[in-house]
Amino acid sequence: MIEVKNISFKYAGSKRLVFDDFSLRLEEDRIYGLLGKNGTGKSTLLYLLSGLLRPMEGTVCCDGVDTKKRQPETLRDIFLVTEEFEMPAICLSEYVKLYKPFYPNFSDEILQGCLADFELPADVHLGKLSMGQRKKAYIAFAMATNTKYLLMDEPTNGLDIPSKSQFRKVIAQHMTEERTVVISTHQVHDVEQMLDHIVMLDRHNVLLNASMQDIQDQYTFEYRTPQQMDDSVLYAEPTLQGNAVICKRQEGGAETQVNLELLFNYKTQTKA
Amino acid sequence: MNTFNFNRFSQALKCQFLVERKTWIRLFGIFTFVMFMANLFFTRLQTNYRNVVENYPTEIERYYDGHVEQTVAFGIFFFCVAMLFGISSMFSKMKDTRKRSAYLLWPVSNLEKYVVSFLLYFVLMAVLTVGAYMLADTLRVFVDWVTGRIVIWGIPKLSEPFTSPAGPFSYWQFAWMFFTWVFYTHSFYTLGGTLFRRQQFLFTTGTAVAIIILLVTIMNQINPDIEFISGNWDEKTHTYTHIFHPFFYILHSTMCALMVFHYWASYKLFTRMQVINNKWLNV
Numbered sequence: 001m002i003e004v005k006n007i008s009f010k011y012a013g014s015k016r017l018v019f020d021d022f023s024l025r026l027e028e029d030r031i032y033g034l035l036g037k038n039g040t041g042k043s044t045l046l047y048l049l050s051g052l053l054r055p056m057e058g059t060v061c062c063d064g065v066d067t068k069k070r071q072p073e074t075l076r077d078i079f080l081v082t083e084e085f086e087m088p089a090i091c092l093s094e095y096v097k098l099y100k101p102f103y104p105n106f107s108d109e110i111l112q113g114c115l116a117d118f119e120l121p122a123d124v125h126l127g128k129l130s131m132g133q134r135k136k137a138y139i140a141f142a143m144a145t146n147t148k149y150l151l152m153d154e155p156t157n158g159l160d161i162p163s164k165s166q167f168r169k170v171i172a173q174h175m176t177e178e179r180t181v182v183i184s185t186h187q188v189h190d191v192e193q194m195l196d197h198i199v200m201l202d203r204h205n206v207l208l209n210a211s212m213q214d215i216q217d218q219y220t221f222e223y224r225t226p227q228q229m230d231d232s233v234l235y236a237e238p239t240l241q242g243n244a245v246i247c248k249r250q251e252g253g254a255e256t257q258v259n260l261e262l263l264f265n266y267k268t269q270t271k272a
Numbered sequence: 273m274n275t276f277n278f279n280r281f282s283q284a285l286k287c288q289f290l291v292e293r294k295t296w297i298r299l300f301g302i303f304t305f306v307m308f309m310a311n312l313f314f315t316r317l318q319t320n321y322r323n324v325v326e327n328y329p330t331e332i333e334r335y336y337d338g339h340v341e342q343t344v345a346f347g348i349f350f351f352c353v354a355m356l357f358g359i360s361s362m363f364s365k366m367k368d369t370r371k372r373s374a375y376l377l378w379p380v381s382n383l384e385k386y387v388v389s390f391l392l393y394f395v396l397m398a399v400l401t402v403g404a405y406m407l408a409d410t411l412r413v414f415v416d417w418v419t420g421r422i423v424i425w426g427i428p429k430l431s432e433p434f435t436s437p438a439g440p441f442s443y444w445q446f447a448w449m450f451f452t453w454v455f456y457t458h459s460f461y462t463l464g465g466t467l468f469r470r471q472q473f474l475f476t477t478g479t480a481v482a483i484i485i486l487l488v489t490i491m492n493q494i495n496p497d498i499e500f501i502s503g504n505w506d507e508k509t510h511t512y513t514h515i516f517h518p519f520f521y522i523l524h525s526t527m528c529a530l531m532v533f534h535y536w537a538s539y540k541l542f543t544r545m546q547v548i549n550n551k552w553l554n555v
Contacts, residue, residue, distance in 0.1 A: 012550050052376055052547035070543075072280065076379035086374040088291045098287045102280070102379040 002026040002049055002067075002149060002180070007058030009041075009048060018044050019055070020204040028148075029177045030211075031194055034184035035264055036201035042184040043083070045201070046151045049182070050080045062149065076103055079142045081152040085135075089127025092120075092137055096144075105146035110174055114140035117166050117173075132158045139167065143174050150181045156190040164190045188260040198260070200267055207267050212258055220249045221259040235266035281384045288388050289396070292365075296400060303404035304411075307350060311412040311426070314342040321421065336422055343412070344429045347405045351398075358397030359458060360465035360472040362389045363542065363554070367470055373547045382543040390462075405430075445516050449524060456527045459534035466538040469554050 004024040010017045018041040026032060026049075036042045047053040048060050051067035051074065060067045065074050087095065100106040115122055118136040126134060135158050142150060156164050171181065172194055183191050198215065200208040210218075219234070223242040236245040244259060246266050289296075315336070324335050366372045378385065409426045417423055434441065441447045464476025500520045504513045545554050 011548060012555075047373075047547050050377060052373055054544075054546060070376060070382060071275075072277075072379045072381045072384075075377060078377070080373065080377055082370065082373050084370045086370040089294075090291065094290075098290060101283050 001028060001063065003059075003061045004045075004048070005059050005061070007048065007055035007060060009044065009053065009055045017204060019048075022058075022205055024199065024206060024209070026149075026180055026182065028180050029175075030180055030197045031171070031175065032180070032182040032197045032199055033188070033191060033195035033260070034182055034199050034201070035186075035188065035260070036207075037268060040201040040203060042201060043153050046080060046153050046182065046184055049149075050078050050151060051075070052080070072102075077148040079103075079145050079147040079150050081139060081142050081150070081155055083154040083157055085138050087126045087134060087138060090125070092124050092126055093122055095126060096122075096141065099141070100144075103145040103147065107144050107146050110146065111140055111144035113173070114143050114170050117170050118163065119166075132160055132163060135159060136163060136166075139170065143170055146179075148178055148180065150179065152181070152183045152185075154185055154187070155183060156185065156187050168194050188264065192258065192260040195260075198263075200264065202268070208263075215258050215263065216249075216255050218249055219258075219263070220247045220253060220256045221245075221262060222247065222256060235262070235270060237262060237265065275381045275383050276387075277381070277384070280380060281387065284378075284380045284384055285388045285391065288392060292392070296396065300400050300404055303350075303354065303401055304407045307347060307405055307408035308411050310346045310350070311343045311408055312415070314346065315339050315412060315416070318342070332422055333424070337424055340424045340426045341429060343409070344426045344432070347409075347426065347430065348433065351401050351405070354401040355394070355397060355458065356461045356476075357473050358393045359390075360461045360468075360476050362393040362462065362465045363545075364465075364472065365389075366545070366554075369547055372545070376545065376547060383539075386539050386542050394458075443514055445514070445520070449520075452524045452527050452531070456531045456534075459531040459538075463534040463538045463541075466541045467553055467555075469549065469552055 002025070004022060004026075007019050007022050008017060009019045009022075024045075034042050034045065044053065048055060049062075049067065051060070051062075051070045054068040062074050062078065065071060067074060067078070090098075096108075096111065100108075112122065115137075118140055120133060120136055120140065124133075124137065126137060129137065135155075139152075139155060142152075156167055159167060168191065175181065183195070185191055195212060197211045198208060199206060222245055223239070224233070224236075224245050225242050229236065229243060229245070232247045232250075233245045234247060236243045238244075244262050246259075246262055249255075319336070319339050321332075321336070324332050328335070366375050375385070380388075406427055413423055413425060441450075460480060461473075461476050464479060465472045468475040498517055498519050500517050500523070502515045502517070504515065505511075506513065541554055549555065
C-alpha cells in the first residue's frame with residue numbers, strides 16, 4: 001500500500017503550492033485512474049509516489065518505507081513509466097539482460113507475451129525504433145518487471161490506434177492481486193474500461209476518490225433529448241447523439257457505463 | 273535496509289559500463305587523436321631534425337630526447353585536465369528530466385550509484401587516458417621508424433618527474449603536499465560536478481579561478497610574510513635541508529579536511545537530487 005500523508009509540495013522558485021496538506025491511500029489489486037486538469041499535479045504526484053521528488057512536509061510511504069530515501073528494496077517494487085523516457089541505444093535483448101537482475105520478480109514470459117501483443121521482435125535495436133515503438137518496448141519491460149506498483153504517466157500518448165487496445169490488453173492480462181497500477185492520463189477513453197478506481201485532482205487536493213462501482217451506484221450516464229431533460233439531471237453536455245447527461249441513480253435503476261469525460265467535466269465545473 | 277550490496281554493486285558497475293561503452297570508446301579515440309597530433313607537433317613541427325642530423329649527428333639522440341620529453345609533459349598535462357573533466361562530468365548523465373528519472377529510479381542504492389559513477393569517471397578515465405597516451409606514443413614511434421628517424425619512446429619517461437631526486441617524493445612533506453593538492457583539486461571538481469547541473473567543468477573552473485583571485489587579494493591585504501618552505505645550506509656536508517613552517521602543516525591539514533568535506537558534500541548532494549531541480553544547480 002502507498003500512503004500519502006499530509007504532504008505539502010511546491011517547486012523551487014515557484015510560489016504556488018502544488019499540494020497543501022494532501023493525503024491519499026492507494027490499495028493493492030486496483031487500477032487507479034489519476035485525472036486532473038493541466039497543472040493540478042498529476043505527474044508531480046507520481047514523482048512523489050516514486051521518491052523522485054521530496055515533499056516539503058508530510059510523508060509518502062510505500063509499504064511503510066519512506067519513498068524519498070530511494071532504497072533499492074523500495075525501488076525494485078516501483079516502476080514509473082514516464083511520458084518521456086530514456087532508453088539506451090542498444091538491442092532490447094541486451095537492455096533486458098542488463099537491467100532484469102535488478103528486478104527480482106522479472107518475468108521473461110510476460111516480456112515475450114507483451115512484445116508479441118505489441119508486435120515487436122525481442123532482438124530489436126532500441127535506437128532504430130520510432131517513438132511509439134520505443135514506448136511499447138518500454139511498457140513491455142515495465143510489465144515484465146512485475147513490480148508491485150506500476151505508475152504510468154500518459155502511457156497511451158504516442159501510441160497508434162491499434163496499440164491503444166493492445167495496451168489495454170497487456171494491462172488487463174498481467175494484472176495480479178498484489179499489483180497496484182496508477183494511470184495518469186488526459187486520454188480517458190483509452191483507459192476508462194479497465195480502471196476500477198478514480199482519483200480526480202483539483203488544486204491542492206482530491207476532488208473525487210471513488211471506485212468505479214461507487215460511481216456507478218451513485219450516478220447514471222445516458223443520452224437524452226431536450227424534451228427528456230428534467231430535474232433529475234445533475235449535469236448535461238450537448239452532443240451529436242443528444243444531451244449527454246449525468247443523473248442521480250434511482251433505487252432499482254439500471255447500472256450504466258461510466259462516461260469519465262462527462263464525470264470529469266461535471267466534477268471540475270460544479271466542484272460537487 | 274541494505275545500502276551496499278557487493279553483488280548488486282558489481283552488476284550495476286557492469287551495467288553502466290556496458291550501456292556507456294560507446295561513449296568511452298569515442299572518448300578513447302578522441303584522446304588518442306589529440307595526443308598523437310600533439311606528439312607530431314612537438315616532434316615534427318617544433319624540430320629541425322634534418323639540420324641536426326646533417327650538422328651535429330652525435331647530438332641527435334640528446335636533441336630528439338628533449339622533444340620527446342615535451343610530449344611527455346603534454347601527456348601529463350592532458351592527463352590532469354582529462355581527470356578533472358572526467359570527474360566533473362560524473363553526473364552529466366542526469367542533465368535532463370528523462371535521464372534523471374531513469375537513473376534515480378534504478379533499483380540500486382544511492383551509495384552504489386555514487387561509487388559506480390565515481391569509479392567509472394575516476395579510475396576508468398585514468399586508465400583510458402594513460403592507454404590513449406601509450407597508443408599515441410606508439411603511433412608516433414611508428415611514424416618515426418617509418419620515416420627513418422631515431423626511435424625514442426616517451427612511455428618510460430612518464431615516471432621520471434616523480435622519481436627524480438628533486439621530485440615530490442624526496443621529502444615526506446613534499447609527497448604529502450603533492451597528494452594533498454592533487455586530491456584537493458580532484459575533490460573540488462567532484463563537488464562542482466555534482467553541484468552544477470550543466471557545463472560542470474567550465475563552471476567549476478570558473479568558481480576555482482574566482483576563489484583563487486579572492487584568496488590572493490585577501491592575502492595581499494594581510495601580507496602575512498610567511499615562508500612556508502625555507503632551507504639551510506650546510507657548507508661542511510654540502511647538503512641542503514628543507515625547513516617547513518608550522519603554517520605549512522596547518523594549511524595542508526586544513527586542505528585534507530576540506531578535501532574530505534568536498535567528497536562527503538558531493539555524495540550528500542547526490543542523495544538529495546530530485547527529478548526536477550533548480551535549472552543550474554542540483555539543489
